[in-house]
Amino acid sequence: MYCYNDITHKHTLGSISEMSIRKAIESREKTGPIPEICDTCNMRERYKAGEFLKVMAKHIKNKMLG
Ligand code: SF4
Numbered sequence: 001m002y003c004y005n006d007i008t009h010k011h012t013l014g015s016i017s018e019m020s021i022r023k024a025i026e027s028r029e030k031t032g033p034i035p036e037i038c039d040t041c042n043m044r045e046r047y048k049a050g051e052f053l054k055v056m057a058k059h060i061k062n063k064m065l066g
Contacts, residue, residue: 006037
């Protein structure tokens with residue numbers, strides 16, 4: 001599936017019986033948003049700058065502490 005939000009399974013990438021998981025992920029990474037399902041998705045713009053900075057600060061802190 002393109003996305004778990006595509007509940008009608010209208011936008012498929014292919015069959016996992018015919019491609020590897022890696023190929024499926026690579027194929028998905030090449031796609032862009034599909035207006036039909038993405039335009040009203042509440043996941044878009046979910047992570048604001050503040051959240052992103054907190055995660056980065058935590059990641060850097062964990063790396064420094066080892
Ligand atoms: S924006 Fe929403 S519907 Fe679109 S790919 Fe991301 S999670 Fe799925």
